[in-house]
Amino acid sequence: MSVPFIQQYRIARYIMAQRLHKERRYPLVLMLEPLFRCNLACVGCGKIDYPEEILDQRLSVRECLYSVDECGAPVVSIAGGEPLLHEKMPMIVEGIIQRKRFVYLCTNGLLLKSQIQNYTPSHYFNFSVHLDGNRERHDTSLSRQGVFDVAVEAIRHACAEGFRVTINCTLYEGVTAKEMAGFFEFVSGLGVEGITVTPGFSYDTVPCRDVFLKRTVSKQLFREIFKLSKGRRWNFNHTSLYLDFLAGNQTYQCTPWGNPTRNIFGWQRPCYLLDEGYAASFKELMEETDWDAYGLGRNPKCANCMLHSGFEATAVTDMCAHPLKALRISCSGPRTKGPMAKDLAF
Numbered sequence: 001m002s003v004p005f006i007q008q009y010r011i012a013r014y015i016m017a018q019r020l021h022k023e024r025r026y027p028l029v030l031m032l033e034p035l036f037r038c039n040l041a042c043v044g045c046g047k048i049d050y051p052e053e054i055l056d057q058r059l060s061v062r063e064c065l066y067s068v069d070e071c072g073a074p075v076v077s078i079a080g081g082e083p084l085l086h087e088k089m090p091m092i093v094e095g096i097i098q099r100k101r102f103v104y105l106c107t108n109g110l111l112l113k114s115q116i117q118n119y120t121p122s123h124y125f126n127f128s129v130h131l132d133g134n135r136e137r138h139d140t141s142l143s144r145q146g147v148f149d150v151a152v153e154a155i156r157h158a159c160a161e162g163f164r165v166t167i168n169c170t171l172y173e174g175v176t177a178k179e180m181a182g183f184f185e186f187v188s189g190l191g192v193e194g195i196t197v198t199p200g201f202s203y204d205t206v207p208c209r210d211v212f213l214k215r216t217v218s219k220q221l222f223r224e225i226f227k228l229s230k231g232r233r234w235n236f237n238h239t240s241l242y243l244d245f246l247a248g249n250q251t252y253q254c255t256p257w258g259n260p261t262r263n264i265f266g267w268q269r270p271c272y273l274l275d276e277g278y279a280a281s282f283k284e285l286m287e288e289t290d291w292d293a294y295g296l297g298r299n300p301k302c303a304n305c306m307l308h309s310g311f312e313a314t315a316v317t318d319m320c321a322h323p324l325k326a327l328r329i330s331c332s333g334p335r336t337k338g339p340m341a342k343d344l345a346f
Helices: 005-020 060-069 090-100 112-118 135-141 148-158 179-186 215-228 239-246 282-288 310-322 323-332
Strands: 028-031 073-078 102-107 125-132 166-170 196-198 262-263 266-270 274-281
Touching: 005 102, 005 310, 028 060, 028 310, 060 090, 060 282, 073 090, 090 102, 102 262, 112 148, 125 148, 135 148, 148 166, 166 179, 179 196, 196 215, 196 310, 239 282, 239 310, 239 323, 266 282, 274 282, 310 323
Parallel strands: 028 073, 028 262, 073 102, 102 125, 125 166, 166 196
Antiparallel strands: 262 266, 266 274
16 A cells, blocks of 8 residues: 555645745654653663653643644654654544644554554554564664563554554664565565655764664665565565665755654754754744754764655655656655765765
8 A cells, every 4th residue: 555645635735835835844744752751771772761751741732732833744654752752642633633733653562452442443544653673673672571572562553454554664773685686576565555764873862872783774774674675575665766865865955844853842953853952942943053053063962864754855856856766766766876976974
């Protein structure tokens, strides 16, 4: 199953409207974090290291829906923490769907099977389940044995119940192309709609930083993965140009305003990975953030970032400007040989 046509159409219409109004900066995906509390302690996440009084806080249904309206992005990605720990999450999801926005609810899957009756299948709604590779890799990454099997069972159950389901996968140090090829083959057989994949990035609050891939290593790893993808039916939930960027074939600058983050502290500057202060409103975030202070060649904190939250929006802009290039790469796949594109330098 591919991304529903209505989602492709509405996002394309939204982008065309922004371009017709000559908007330079506009959001594509709202990153909504209604809580930081989680039921796991993943090595690549520092959210649960906040003090208890912060972990106990929640954005209300009203605050979440106001943020959706304030931002206006056609897609809302609900993360955390673990969103299914929020007692009002079904109401939040329903309110967003009523606004005809597309919802990706990111979850580790541990509570999915027991709470799935609180949700209704819709082409506006998707469970994005966190799986960081095969059983051994995933359980190690999440610091708990058995979580892979629970998540896979939940994925199968959600697919059988008619829900849209995607896999959210982050690659860390030590993973091999062969290992990931086997994993992608396995999850593709589960009936999921697509796979979101990105190299992990070491941001300020992460306690363990030696697990993250460096930029050149990431590019070579993705080239090896894409070599193994020939002839296989792996549906990546990305534009062809972002995948080509991961393989080192595109020189892109980050577009942090493409995926603005709203959490319990406010609108996070400049993105959900870097904590450079907060704005009280979306308007303030867009108009008063020094966007030119962030990105490759501008800020050393951004040097190894290749995340879809920063670069997928850039790829979408490039796709709109060069549709034939995007079509060609979509048909042929990312280039896996030859020199890599130069990175932006300081």
